[in-house]
Amino acid sequence: MSGLKLFHAMHGGMTEVVPRLAEAESDVQHLVETHMETMLGVRFLASEYSTGPIHGGRIDSVGLDENGSPVIVEYKRGTDPGVINQGLFYLAWLVDHKEEFRRLVRDRLGPSAAAQVLWSEPRLVCVAGDFTRYDVHAVREHRRSIDLVRYRFFGKDLVGLETVASVSARASATTRVRRGAATDPRANRQLGALAAAVDEVLLGLGDGITRVQRKQYRAYQRLRNFACVCPPQKTKLLVYLRADPSAVDLAPGFTRDVTGLGHHGTGDLEVQLRTEEDLERAQDLFRASYAAA
Numbered sequence: 705m706s707g708l709k710l711f712h713a714m715h716g717g718m719t720e721v722v723p724r725l726a727e728a729e730s731d732v733q734h735l736v737e738t739h740m741e742t743m744l745g746v747r748f749l750a751s752e753y754s755t756g757p758i759h760g761g762r763i764d765s766v767g768l769d770e771n772g773s774p775v776i777v778e779y780k781r782g783t784d785p786g787v788i789n790q791g792l793f794y795l796a797w798l799v800d801h802k803e804e805f806r807r808l809v810r811d812r813l814g815p816s817a818a819a820q821v822l823w824s825e826p827r828l829v830c831v832a833g834d835f836t837r838y839d840v841h842a843v844r845e846h847r848r849s850i851d852l853v854r855y856r857f858f859g860k861d862l863v864g865l866e867t868v869a870s871v872s873a874r875a876s877a878t879t880r881v882r883r884g885a886a887t888d889p890r891a892n893r894q895l896g897a898l899a900a901a902v903d904e905v906l907l908g909l910g911d912g913i914t915r916v917q918r919k920q921y922r923a924y925q926r927l928r929n930f931a932c933v934c935p936p937q938k939t940k941l942l943v944y945l946r947a948d949p950s951a952v953d954l955a956p957g958f959t960r961d962v963t964g965l966g967h968h969g970t971g972d973l974e975v976q977l978r979t980e981e982d983l984e985r986a987q988d989l990f991r992a993s994y995a996a997a
Contacts, residue, residue: 708866710858723856723864725833729781732855735863736777736831737765743865744829744853745928745997746775749812755797763794766805768813770929770970771916772822773849774798774805780832788842788850791828795848799826825849825873825916829927831865840869849873849914851927867926870912895936901983902941906931909994920968930997931990932969940978943986944971945993952989958982959989 710721726732733751740748746767753763765777776798778791798805802823810818827849835852843850852868906924907913916923921944924931932944949961949972960974967974971993975986 708864710862710864712859721858721862723858726781726855726857729779732781732831733764733779736779740765740767740777743927744775744777745770745925746777746829747813749808753808755794755801759797761794761797763798766798766808768809768817768821769827770925771918771923772817772820773916774821774823774826775829776827777829777831780830782833783836784832785836785839787830787832788828788839788846788852791830791850792846792848795826795828799823822916822918827851829853831855835868843869843871846871847873851912853927865927867912870914870926872914892936895939895941898977898980898983899933899936899941901980902933902943902977905983905987906933906990909991923969926994926997928997929970930993932971934968940976942967943975943977944969945973945975945989946971946996947973947989947993948996949973958985 710723712719712721736743737748737751740746744767746769748765748767750766751764753766755761755763763776764779767775767777769775776791776794778787778794780787806818806821809821829851831853832855834854839852843852849872851870854866854868856864858864907915910926912926914925916925921932921934923929924933928946930946934942934944944962944967949959949963952959952973954961958976960976961972962974963972973989973993975989977983977986
């Protein structure tokens with residue numbers, strides 16, 4: 705919310721809605737935990753989770769994101785220089801207690817979710833009133849996936865979240881064309897080049913974009929997934945976007961509403977890409993999905 709001003713237009717006048725911090729840290733925690741999937745793209749698992757008598761700590765919130773990565777969320781009412789180190793302390797504990805976390809997922813979300821937990825990139829999300837430039841620098845020096853999220857309350861019923869910094873633990877994975885995806889070697893090369901171009905376009909939409917590679921798809925996320933790219937098929941790439949299909953003029957062979965239909969990745973709008981021209985045509989949809997995440 706740095707530099708952002710919000711105004712309420714009513715009866716021909718204009719009144720500034722002054723941002724404010726929460727009265728207590730617990731107010732932020734309760735709000736986010738109640739709406740965690742909507743606000744952060746994370747399924748809530750537990751609050752004030754005990755790390756046991758030897759470790760002697762309590763994790764503010766534990767969750768599982770859209771790609772199956774474990775997530776720890778730590779909250780601070782204002783600015784606290786210790787929030788990152790505290791979160792990393794708990795994240796290290798979590799990585800050392802994988803089976804305990806799997807049991808928690810199994811109890812809350814079922815055995816299927818527990819079997820698909822992705823340990824390659826566990827995440828720390830810090831939600832606070834503000835962060836210093838030292839905090840932003842610090843997350844870039846760690847080999848962990850960390851999101852710094854600034855909150856503000858506006859008036860009685862508006863809440864704002866701003867991603868201040870977002871760092872992925874892993875280097876970018878190389879785009880690979882699945883064996884047998886096409887019988888024509890030239891088609892393989894063409895789809896491989898198209899996949900690389902899609903990757904470049906999605907990463908170029910803004911700062912703080914993280915890629916997560918799963919077997920069935922590659923996700924591009926801010927706090928939440930905004931695009932999921934599946935491995936090349938025989939003649940096309942399928943991209944699923946977090947965009948409202950009802951707000952799009954659907955074109956047969958290019959866009960499709962997959963609301964309620966099973967598919968890999970997240971998003972209700974399917975985009976089919978076969979050529980560079982299709983990619984150019986899809987860029988407005990990519991930007992809308994990025995904005996919605």
